[in-house]
Amino acid sequence: xxxxxxxxxxxxxxxxxxxxxxxxxxxxxxxxxxxxxxxxxxxxxxxxxxxxxxxxxxxxxxxxxxxxxxxxxxxxxxxxxxxxxxxxxxxxxxxxxxxxxxxxxxxxxxxxxxxxxxxxxxxxxxxxxxxxxxxxxxxxxxxxxxxxxxxxxxxxxxxxxxxxxxxxxxxxxxxxxxxxxxxxxxxxxxxxxxxxxxxxxxxxxxxxxxxxxxxxxxxxxxxxxxxxxxxxxxxxxxxxxxxxxxxxxxxxxxxxxxxxxxxxxxxxxxxxxxxxxxxxxxxxxxxxxxxxxxxxxxxxxxxxxxxxxxxxxxxx
Amino acid sequence: xxxxxxxxxxxxxxxxxxxxxxxxxxxxxxxxxxxxxxxxxxxxxxxxxxxxxxxxxxxxxxxxxxxxxxxxxxxxxxxxxxxxxxxxxxxxxxxxxxxxxxxxxxxxxxxxxxxxxxxxxxxxxxxxxxxxxxxxxxxxxxxxxxxxxxxxxxxxxxxxxxxxxxxxxxxxxxxxxxxxxxxxxxxxxxxxxxxxxxxxxxxxxxxxxxxxxxxxxxxxxxxxxxxxxxxxxxxxxxxxxxxxxxxxxxxxxxxxxxxxxxxxxxxxxxxxxxxxxxxxxxxxxxxxxxxxxxxxxxxxxxxxxxxxxxxxxxxxxxxxxxxxxxxxxxxxxxxxxxxxxxxxxxxxxxxxxxxxxxxxxxxxxxxxxxxxxxxxxxxxxxxxxxxxxxxxxxxxxxxxxxxxxxxxxxxxxxxxxxxxxxxxxxxxxxxxxxxxxxxxxxxxxxxxxxxxxxxxxxxxxxxxxxxxxxxxxxxxxxxxxxxxxxxxxxxxxxxxxx
Numbered sequence: 161x162x163x164x165x166x167x168x169x170x171x172x173x174x175x176x177x178x179x180x181x182x183x184x185x186x187x188x189x190x191x192x193x194x195x196x197x198x199x200x201x202x203x204x205x206x207x208x209x210x211x212x213x214x215x216x217x218x219x220x221x222x223x224x225x226x227x228x229x230x231x232x233x234x235x236x237x238x239x240x241x242x243x244x245x246x247x248x249x250x251x252x253x254x255x256x257x258x259x260x261x262x263x264x265x266x267x268x269x270x271x272x273x274x275x276x277x278x279x280x281x282x283x284x285x286x287x288x289x290x291x292x293x294x295x296x297x298x299x300x301x302x303x304x305x306x307x308x309x310x311x312x313x314x315x316x317x318x319x320x321x322x323x324x325x326x327x328x329x330x331x332x333x334x335x336x337x338x339x340x341x342x343x344x345x346x347x348x349x350x351x352x353x354x355x356x357x358x359x360x361x362x363x364x365x366x367x368x369x370x371x372x373x374x375x376x377x378x379x380x381x382x383x384x385x386x387x388x389x390x391x392x393x394x395x396x397x398x399x400x401x402x403x404x405x406x407x408x409x410x411x412x413x414x415x416x417x418x419x420x421x422x423x424x425x426x427x428x429x430x431x432x433x434x435x436x437x438x439x440x441x442x443x444x445x446x447x448x449x450x451x452x453x454x455x456x457x458x459x460x461x462x463x464x465x466x467x468x469x470x471x472x473x474x475x476x
Numbered sequence: 477x478x479x480x481x482x483x484x485x486x487x488x489x490x491x492x493x494x495x496x497x498x499x500x501x502x503x504x505x506x507x508x509x510x511x512x513x514x515x516x517x518x519x520x521x522x523x524x525x526x527x528x529x530x531x532x533x534x535x536x537x538x539x540x541x542x543x544x545x546x547x548x549x550x551x552x553x554x555x556x557x558x559x560x561x562x563x564x565x566x567x568x569x570x571x572x573x574x575x576x577x578x579x580x581x582x583x584x585x586x587x588x589x590x591x592x593x594x595x596x597x598x599x600x601x602x603x604x605x606x607x608x609x610x611x612x613x614x615x616x617x618x619x620x621x622x623x624x625x626x627x628x629x630x631x632x633x634x635x636x637x638x639x640x641x642x643x644x645x646x647x648x649x650x651x652x653x654x655x656x657x658x659x660x661x662x663x664x665x666x667x668x669x670x671x672x673x674x675x676x677x678x679x680x681x682x683x684x685x686x687x688x689x690x691x692x693x694x695x696x697x698x699x700x701x702x703x704x705x706x707x708x709x710x711x712x713x714x715x716x717x718x719x720x721x722x723x724x725x726x727x728x729x730x731x732x733x734x735x736x737x738x739x740x741x742x743x744x745x746x747x748x749x750x751x752x753x754x755x756x757x758x759x760x761x762x763x764x765x766x767x768x769x770x771x772x773x774x775x776x777x778x779x780x781x782x783x784x785x786x787x788x789x790x791x792x793x794x795x796x797x798x799x800x801x802x803x804x805x806x807x808x809x810x811x812x813x814x815x816x817x818x819x820x821x822x823x824x825x826x827x828x829x830x831x832x833x834x835x836x837x838x839x840x841x842x843x844x845x846x847x848x849x850x851x852x853x854x855x856x857x858x859x860x861x862x863x864x865x866x867x868x869x870x871x872x873x874x875x876x877x878x879x880x881x882x883x884x885x886x887x888x889x890x891x892x893x894x895x896x897x898x899x900x901x902x903x904x905x906x907x908x909x910x911x912x913x914x915x916x917x918x919x920x921x922x923x924x925x926x927x928x929x930x931x932x933x934x935x936x937x938x939x940x941x942x943x944x945x946x947x948x949x950x951x952x953x954x955x956x957x958x959x960x961x962x963x964x965x966x967x968x969x970x971x972x973x974x
Contacts, residue, residue, distance in 0.1 A: 192857025201859040201892070243508035244519070316704040324704035325697040327690050329667025330509075422697030424666075432508070432693055437856060 164472065165462065172458045179450045180232070184225050187439050193217055197437035198241040211241075228443075237444035242436045247444045250429065253330050255448070258418070258425035260337065262410050265345045269352035270403060276353065277360020277399070282387060284365055292357065299354035304413050308347045308420040315343060325422035344421045348413055352406050359402040363395040370394075397467050404460030408453045497685035499951070499969055500707045503669070505693040511665035513650040515634040516586050516593035522631070523689050524669055527964045528569075529634030529654035532560060532579065533625045535961040539790040541625040545574065545635055545655065555620040555911050562611045566678045568637045569652075569659040576613040580605040581638035581645070583615065583628075590646040595632050598880065620911035622918055623879055631960045657682045657965035666691050683953055683968035702727075702946060708969065709947035711959060715773035721946045730945040730956040731775045735786035735875025737940050738827040740834060744934040745896040746867040748819065752932040753811040757804040758819075758837075759930075761844035764797065764938040767836045771829040777939035783926035784873065784881040786940045788958060791878040791922035795930050804844035816845035822862050824853040827872025828941070834870060837936070864894050871935075875958070878922050882906060886929070895934030902928060 195211035196203040203211075212218060216227075231238060237247035280289040299307075316324035326340040367373060368391060376386050415427035422428065426445055433441035465471050503523040505511075511521035515529055533549070536542030546560040566574040585591065586599035601621055606614040617624060627633070634654065641649035652660035657679065658671040669689040673682040690707055692698045699717050701707045713721070721727040742749035742758070749755055759782055768777035778787050781797035808817055823834040831852075838848040853862045853869075862869050871894055876884065883906060884890060886897045902925065909921035929935065947954060953966040 190856045191854050192860055196857050196860040199859075201863065203860045204891070240508075244510045245508075312700055312704070316700070320704065323706055324700040325692060325694075325706065327668065327692070327701070327706060329664050332667075419694065420696070420700075422692055422694050422701075428694065436508075 164465070168458060168461050172454045175454050176447075176451055177229075179454075180229060180447055181225070183443055183446055183450075184221075184228065187443055188221055190439075194241065194439050197439060215241075232444070232447060237447075238440045240433075240438055240441045242433075242438040243441070247441055250441065251426065251444065251448070254424060254426045254429045257337070257423065258414055258427065260334075261341060261344055261348070261418070261423060261425060262407075262414050264341065265348035265352060266407055266410065268345065269349040270356060272349075273353040273356035274360050274396075274399070277357040278364055278387065278392060278395075280357065281361040281364025281368065281395070282391075284361075284368075289361070293361070296354040296358050299350045300358075303416075304347050304351055305416050305420055307350060308343070308417055311343050311347060312420070326424060327422075328424065330424070340421070340423070344417045344423055347417050347420075348410060351413060352410065355406045355409070356399065356403055360395065360399045363398045364391055367391045367395045397464060400460055400464055400467070404456050407456045411449050411452060497969065498688055499684040499686070499964075499967055500688045500690055501709060502692045502698045502701065502707050502711075503665075503689045504698075505665070505691045507665075508693075509666040509691075512648060513652040513660070513663060514591075514648045515632045515636075516591060516595050517648055517650075518592065518594060520632060521663075521665060521669075524652070524660070524663070524671070525634060526631065526656075526959075526962070527658040527671060527687060528652050528656045528660055529636070530656050531631075531634055532628045535629060535957075537957075539788050541629055545579075546625075549625055551622070551624070551913060553913065555622045555624070555913050556617050558615045558617070558624050559608070560613050560615070562613070563678060564611055566655055567676050568640070568655055569674055570637070570640065572637050572639055572653075574635065574637075574655055575610045576607040577610075578635055578638045579613045580607055581641065581643065582633070582635045585636075585641075585645045585649075586633065588646045591648060593632070595630060598627055598630065599633070601627070622909070622911055622913045623877075626877055626879065629877075657963075658687050664691075677965065680963075680965050682965040687964070699946075702948070705948070708951050709945065709954075711945055712943045713946050715776050715944070718773075718944055718946075726949055728947050728949050728951070730947070730954075732943045732945055732956045732958055733778055733787045734941055734943045734958050735784075735788065735881075736873065736943075737780070737784060737786070737937050738830050738833060738870070738872045739938075740821065740823075740837065740936040741869055741871050741894045742934040742936070743864075743867045743894075743896050745898070748811075748813070748817065749867055749934060751811045753807040754813070754817065755932065755934055757807040757811070757817075757844060758841060758846060759797075759936050760800045760804040760807070761841040761846060762837055762936070762938055763799040763840055767833065767840065768939040770836050771832045772939065772941060776942050776944070778942065780937050780940050781926075781930045782933055782935055782937045783929040784876075784885060784935070784937060785878040785922070785926055786875065789878050791919055791926075793923035793926040795927060797930060799840075801843045804846075808845060813845075816847060818847045818849065819868055820849050820851050820866075822851045822853045822866045822869040824855045824858045824862065824870065826855055826858050826870060830870040830872060833938070837938075864892075879906075879910065882922070882925055885935075886925075886933075897934060899928075 194215055195208055195217060199208060199211060216224065228238065235248055240247050240250060243250060276292055280292040283289050312324045315321050322343050323340055328336050328340060373386060373390055376390055414425065415430060418425045418427035419431055426448065430442065430445045433445065501523060507519040510519050512519045513521055513524060515525045531544045532546040533541040534544040545563050545566065547563050549558060549560045551558050562576060562579065568574060583599065583602055583605050586593055586595045587602065601617050601619060603616045603618045606616065608614050636649050637653050640651045640653045652663065657674055657677045659674045661670040661672050663669050671687040673685055692701055698710045699713060699720065702710050703720065718729060721729050742755050744750060764779045768779060781795040783793065785792045808814065821834055823831050825831055834850055838850060841848055863871065884892055885894060886902060887893065887906060888898045888903050905921055905925055909918055912918040912921060950970045951967060953968050954962065
């Protein structure tokens with residue numbers, strides 16, 4: 161068992177290492193380099209030479225990758241020429257904000273979605289199920305920037321209950337963030353709820369049709385007890401992977417939602433960095449996103465191991 | 477759940493009535509939060525500097541220099557020594573008197589190697605500044621410059637308090653202590669920077685009590701914030717965003733001419749563009765008005781004739797450059813391309829509308845027998861790999877006064893001479909315009925330079941871009957003038973209207 165967990169961990173570490181190589185190589189393959197992208201029209205003569213020297217760009221790519229990777233492991237992602245600040249400093253606050261937004265959305269959406277999924281699955285094909293499933297389809301198919309824009313139009317521009325875009329100073333407390341965070345959390349939650357709910361519903365329906373539920377029914381176990389004791393725990397296992405995947409999806413969703421609401425998180429920072437061609441910053445944020453992605457999947461793996469003894473046998 | 481929300485809304489409305497005297501302006505976070513209150517810093521906080529500091533000389537309505545902190549000025553006949561008479565009784569926000577010492581300090585520090593200001597090149601013309609008396613300074617130039625007051629009109633050449641800055645010419649001075657209509661209360665470049673009315677301002681008393689500069693880096697977010705009433709104006713919206721506001725009584729849409737231009741550049745030293753007839757033929761084949769409409773929308777541009785001087789500039793020369801396909805064909809056959817001409821044009825999404833402009837020219841030039849093949853270049857590394865490396869490519873420039881742009885882009889051998897324009901005659905005329913003290917004669921000289929660019933130059937500059945500014949209709953006192961000429965003290969806000 162410990163060796164199994166260790167294997168999962170080392171595999172995750174390998175994935176992150178591989179992703180970092182691909183990312184570094186992709187940035188290398190772009191025309192120009194950090195200095196030309198920063199200096200733009202000024203990228204000529206002594207100014208360019210000075211920048212190249214300061215950035216150590218004359219060294220071979222392999223050495224620079226080693227340096228960068230060693231720094232990244234210790235949380236040092238280098239320096240943003242465009243913003244004139246160490247990247248780790250730029251990222252810290254933004255990371256907190258994104259974690260707040262994503263965390264809150266996940267925290268609200270996951271239990272709610274599981275509950276709705278069970279309700280819909282148990283009342284399969286009845287009006288409650290049909291309306292919930294219909295709403296979920298709608299939430300899944302409408303892109304989040306459309307939902308966000310619609311919410312802004314109704315609640316920020318017409319009713320003026322919430323701000324349309326986030327205007328806060330860095331270091332703003334939770335209470336200051338709160339009114340700004342309501343609409344983005346709703347947008348993110350809507351999609352999360354839709355995905356998780358549908359998976360949970362399908363999984364509940366599967367379990368409801370199983371022999372052991374049939375058996376329990378025949379034995380006269382009350383329906384309520386069947387659902388909570390037998391159906392829900394067994395239906396959770398397949399849903400777990402979907403939850404992990406959706407949380408990973410949240411990372412992409414966060415970029416879009418942050419952009420629409422001008423929310424000061426990693427997503428808007430990433431978009432700014434791309435516009436500015438601030439390559440080291442793009443690299444750093446992409447790496448952080450991939451670490452979160454791999455981390456969440458690793459957690460789901462471990463949770464599944466804990467829930468399902470069959471997975472712990474050799475060969476898995 | 478509903479009640480508290482409505483309550484919040486009620487509170488929000490009540491507080492908006494109480495803060496009706498606050499003008500809220502977005503700032504674009506161009507330097508990502510490292511914005512500096514030093515006007516000549518490479519990271520100058522443009523929006524804040526405009527309201528906190530004043531210039532010696534400012535833009536008049538005709539584009540000519542008009543008094544600000546200097547009331548009058550005169551030059552010696554060789555245009556080498558300029559004497560400025562200063563406005564008496566002006567104080568800085570901290571109560572210090574504004575004197576000739578401050579002018580000398582503020583002008584000389586622009587040349588500091590340590591600060592490495594973008595203004596260094598232009599102000600390098602100053603040799604030294606003499607304090608004649610507390611209300612008079614004499615600026616001695618290295619070379620003649622008949623338009624020196626125009627240089628001091630630059631939005632970054634603001635007057636600082638020498639005492640507050642410690643008199644150190646090589647140090648950044650970020651105190652925010654100026655003579656402008658608003659004084660700095662709290663600097664928070666990443667959040668909200670606040671200012672209040674300066675009661676001892678020498679000009680009109682500011683129309684609003686407070687001014688807030690709110691950091692919103694994203695263009696779409698600025699537009700949403702304006703719609704939701706979180707800010708009062710957006711300096712520039714795209715053509716696609718105009719319909720959101722046009723016809724809405726809550727907003728005023730202004731079209732403001734500017735000096736920005738996007739162009740296509742031919743290297744005048746490389747075949748086939750080394751033949752001026754070829755260059756002219758390509759430029760003549762364009763229908764500029766149609767091009768402007770297609771690329772920038774109706775009201776988004778003003779037609780120009782391949783010279784970089786914009787309509788708000790006092791030296792702008794109006795030329796007739798209507799489309800002439802037959803003339804283009806004739807020139808081409810004279811140049812030996814009677815059977816048509818095939819050329820490559822390198823474009824990238826580097827400036828607003830650059831790619832679209834190339835596509836439109838490609839279509840229009842076909843009629844004159846010119847086949848343009850568009851070569852898409854990556855925007856990454858464009859300024860190093862394509863710009864000034866290929867023979868025909870796209871470019872984009874921000875607003876500059878006539879003398880500056882002509883010297884920066886067309887003087888032989890200068891770093892950004894993108895057409896490789898090499899004419900001793902042109903350079904000589906630039907020099908003589910600079911030393912000509914008579915305005916009429918000077919204007920004529922600059923006009924001839926522009927005509928020469930239209931006749932033989934390598935730049936295709938079909939239009940200058942207009943800026944579309946949108947403001948809340950609560951705001952009044954903002955005429956459709958370009959950004960550097962806005963008088964923030966004249967803006968008023970009527971908050972009770974909502």
